[in-house]
Amino acid sequence: MAPETNTPDTLATGQHTTTPAATPAAGTDAQAPARGPRYVYGLKGIMELFGVSNMTAQRYKKGIIKAAVSQYGRKIVTNADLALELFRQAGEDAAGAK
DSSP states (O other): OOOEEOOHHHHHHOOOEEOOOOOOOTTOOOOOOOOOOOEEEHHHHHHHHHTOOHHHHHHHHHTTTGGGEEEETTEEEEEHHHHHHHHHHHHHHHHHTO
């Protein structure tokens, strides 16, 4: 038997409803919902993402994370997940070159 739902509306009216128990269907995997890309905005977003100064954020924007950055006039939008991946790859390439 499902538990009763006691919301303020049902308590005020005296009507109680029951809700079905939340159980996954048989044969399905309980997976986390897929999420889309995460974005940061402006140089401030890049600064906060990497924990760097304004000048370093500008260098990153023009260099290693260029593929993750879209700029429309003064608006800067950065795909944070892609930027972090590009940054990681650049670090691995630099470490492999030594």
